[in-house]
Amino acid sequence: MAEMNATSGEHQPDRSLERMGALAGAMAHEIKNPLSTMNISLQLLMEDLEARPQVASSQVLPRIRLVCDEIRHLERILGSFLELARAPVLDLRERDPNVLVHELLNFLGPECTQETVDVRIHCDSSIGLVQFDPDLLKQALLNLLRNALQAMDGGGTLTVITTNCGANWEVQVIDTGKGIPPNVLERVFNPFFTTRRGGTGIGLAVTRSIVERHGGNIHLQSAVGQGTRFKLSFPRTVLRP
Numbered sequence: 509m510a511e512m513n514a515t516s517g518e519h520q521p522d523r524s525l526e527r528m529g530a531l532a533g534a535m536a537h538e539i540k541n542p543l544s545t546m547n548i549s550l551q552l553l554m555e556d557l558e559a560r561p562q563v564a565s566s567q568v569l570p571r572i573r574l575v576c577d578e579i580r581h582l583e584r585i586l587g588s589f590l591e592l593a594r595a596p597v598l599d600l601r602e603r604d605p606n607v608l609v610h611e612l613l614n615f616l617g618p619e620c621t622q623e624t625v626d627v628r629i630h631c632d633s634s635i636g637l638v639q640f641d642p643d644l645l646k647q648a649l650l651n652l653l654r655n656a657l658q659a660m661d662g663g664g665t666l667t668v669i670t671t672n673c674g675a676n677w678e679v680q681v682i683d684t685g686k687g688i689p690p691n692v693l694e695r696v697f698n699p700f701f702t703t704r705r706g707g708t709g710i711g712l713a714v715t716r717s718i719v720e721r722h723g724g725n726i727h728l729q730s731a732v733g734q735g736t737r738f739k740l741s742f743p744r745t746v747l748r749p
C-alpha cells in the first residue's frame with residue numbers, strides 16, 4: 509500500500525498554482541482565439557471536401573476530424589485551467605457536510621447504477637454545522653467521486669465516510685478500483701497530470717487547491733488492483749487568510 513500527504517504544509521500554502529493562474533489568464537486569450545479560428549476553418553474545409561465524391565471515400569475527412577477532436581481537447585484543457593486560475597474568494601457558510609455528501613451521491617446515483625457501482629455512505633451525524641464554501645467543497649468532492657467511478661469501470665464499491673474528529677472533521681472517498689502505482693502517486697496532484705485518454709489532469713489539482721484554501725489537508729492511500737482512499741481533513745472553523 510502506497511500513501512502520501514498531498515498538502516504542502518500548514519504555514520506555507522502552495523502559491524505556485526495561483527501564480528500559474530495569473531499567467532494562464534493572460535495567455536488564455538492568445539491561445540483561445542487562434543484555436544477557434546483553426547476549428548472554424550477546418551469545419552469549412554470539411555464542408556467543401558464533403559461535396560467531392562472522391563474525397564468522401566478517402567482518409568482525408570477522418571484525419572481532419574481527428575485534428576478537430578484534438579483542438580476541442582485543447583480547448584477543454586484551457587477551460588479547466590482557467591477554472592483553476594479563477595480561484596474565487598471563499599464564500600464560507602455554516603453547513604452540515606453530511607447533507608452535501610447525500611446530495612452529491614443522489615446526483616451521481618444514476619451514473620453509479622449504470623457503472624454497476626455499489627454505494628455505501630457512513631455519515632457521522634455528530635459533526636453538525638461546520639464552515640465551508642458549499643460550491644467549492646462540492647467541486648472538490650465531485651472530482652474525487654468522478655475519479656473513483658472512472659477507476660472502477662468494471663464495477664465495484666464506492667464508500668464515503670464522514671467523521672467528527674473534534675476540532676477537525678474528515679471525509680473519505682474510497683473505491684475498489686484499479687489503484688495508483690507507487691511511482692505515479694506523487695504526480696497525481698500535479699496540474700495536467702493524467703493517465704486517462706481525454707483526461708485534463710486538472711481535477712485533483714483543483715481539489716487540493718480547494719482543500720488548502722480551507723486550511724485542510726489531503727491524505728492518499730492506494731494499492732494497485734485493490735483501490736484508492738482519499739481522506740480530506742478540515743478544521744471546523746476556517747481561518748481567513
Ligand SMILES: Nc1ncnc2c1ncn2[C@@H]1O[C@H](COP(=O)(O)OP(=O)(O)O)[C@@H](O)[C@H]1O
Binds near residue numbers: 696697707710736
Ligand atoms: N480514484 C482513483 N483511482 C485510480 N487512479 C486515480 C484515482 N484518482 C485519480 N487517479 C489518477 O490521477 C490522475 C489525475 O486525476 P485528475 O487530476 O482528476 O485528472 P483526470 O481525471 O483528468 O485524469 C488520473 O488520470 C489517474 O491516473
Ligand SMILES: [Mg+2]
Binds near residue numbers: 651654655711712
Ligand atoms: Mg479527474
